[in-house]
Amino acid sequence: MRIGELAEATGATPRALRHYEQAGLITSAREPNGYRDYDERAVVRVRNIRELLAVGLTLDDIRCFLPCLDGDVTSVRPAAEGLRIARERLAVLDARIAAQTEARDRLAAAVSRAAASA
Structure with missing residues (x-):
């Protein structure tokens, strides 16, 4: 094809x-x-x-x-190497999610402070 x-x-x-x-x-x-x-x-x-x-x-x-x-x-059934790679990718995704959540929380707090002082 x-x-x-x-x-x-x-x-x-x-x-x-x-x-x-x-x-x-x-x-x-x-x-x-x-x-x-x-x-x-x-x-x-x-x-x-x-x-x-x-x-x-x-x-x-x-x-x-x-x-x-x-x-x-x-x-x-995944090979040990496949599981290792999947776990590494999962750790990377978890770190990205944590960083994004922290950034979101900081932005939400800044918006709340700005709205309270407006």
């Missing part, structure tokens, strides 16, 4: 698919006219990549999941 067909089947953009390919997460053959040609398995792989990106992993993180990207990635 061509890149546009894969994009339509997975909800990814052609640009994202080229990015995944450049990152080594998906592969394609080249037709004589230079067009990319993906096999049917790429649909599952791209959906899994998008799922892992949606939960906060990066493309670099996803490389450790390559052996299970062609199946139901959520039902496979």
